[in-house]
Amino acid sequence: MIMETLLFFSIIAIALMSSIVFIRKSRKITSNTLRFFVPTLLSLLILSAGVIWWFIVASDGFSQVNGAMIYIASFFIIIMINGILLLKKGK
Incomplete structure (x- = not known):
């Protein structure tokens, strides 16, 4: 149970970090x-x-269903973070 929870949230962290690193390196x-x-x-x-x-x-x-909804919500949060980073870089 603890390992599943750790993997569940680490996938979200990996997705967030990969998008941030790509924006910084591109x-x-x-x-x-x-x-x-x-x-x-x-x-x-x-x-x-x-x-x-x-x-x-x-x-x-x-x-x-709850797990899928959390992943969908985190996807939209990652989109917002990407947009904020790009707008911040533009200034």
Whole structure:
């Protein structure tokens, strides 16, 4: 139970850190749209793998739905963080 919870939240942390690192390292890309969509797609892929893993691991439907909703909410939070970082870089 503790290991599942640790893995559950570490997937969210990995998705967040990978998108932040990509935005910081992609200074050569001049298009802000491309700099926004590539880390967003990367975090979407990581969190989608997390949702699939959680549906396999969770034992009841309530846990499966709650886990998927947490991953979806974290995806939108990561999108907002990406946007804030790009707007901050533009100034």
